[in-house]
Amino acid sequence: RLDTVRMLANEQIPVMGHLGFVPRKSTWVGGIRAVGKTSAEALDLWDRFRRLEDAGAFAVECEIIAAEVMAEINRRTSLVTVSLGSGAEADVVFLFTSDICGESARLPRHARAWGDLAVLQKAVRDARVEALSGFRNEVAGGSYPGNAEVAGIAQAELDDFRERLESERD
Numbered sequence: 001r002l003d004t005v006r007m008l009a010n011e012q013i014p015v016m017g018h019l020g021f022v023p024r025k026s027t028w029v030g031g032i033r034a035v036g037k038t039s040a041e042a043l044d045l046w047d048r049f050r051r052l053e054d055a056g057a058f059a060v061e062c063e064i065i066a067a068e069v070m071a072e073i074n075r076r077t078s079l080v081t082v083s084l085g086s087g088a089e090a091d092v093v094f095l096f097t098s099d100i101c102g103e104s105a106r107l108p109r110h111a112r113a114w115g116d117l118a119v120l121q122k123a124v125r126d127a128r129v130e131a132l133s134g135f136r137n138e139v140a141g142g143s144y145p146g147n148a149e150v151a152g153i154a155q156a157e158l159d160d161f162r163e164r165l166e167s168e169r170d
Helices: 002-010 023-028 039-055 067-076 117-141 155-169
Strands: 016-020 059-063 080-084
Parallel strands (some): 016 059
16 A cells, blocks of 8 residues: 555654564465565566655565565665565565564474473473372362461350351351
8 A cells, every 4th residue: 555655754754564474464465485586576576666765665575585586676776675475685574573483383484493492482381281180189188278268266156156147146
């Protein structure tokens, strides 16, 4: 919606576009795939960059664009280019923190993990299930709560309370 980009840019509202693979449109282009792998598709992509720039955007997320095409486009546009799986020849190289930290068992092809938080998350899940099961079992078995986990009342105060309850019933 270049008219929206233009309107926002005219109001000095910074606009960042999104070109290449756009997840919400993936079913329109045959699923998750690189964009710009043919000359015709690369030229269409270049045209989209120019139109976005002409409309007043300041930057564009470039997702899964063939790296060589990204390099050529980056040399020819004034847009700040943010590469997400589009190679190193952009102004910014970006990955999601969850991918960098290895939070998922399956990474996108364009990502690399420098951590393995998925293992830690599984350990936390396992420990949580173990703790919740222990709680449930002890409540069901009557061992929780015990005297250490409940508040008490002095026997004289309890006796007085019971007497007053009985007198109210009469």
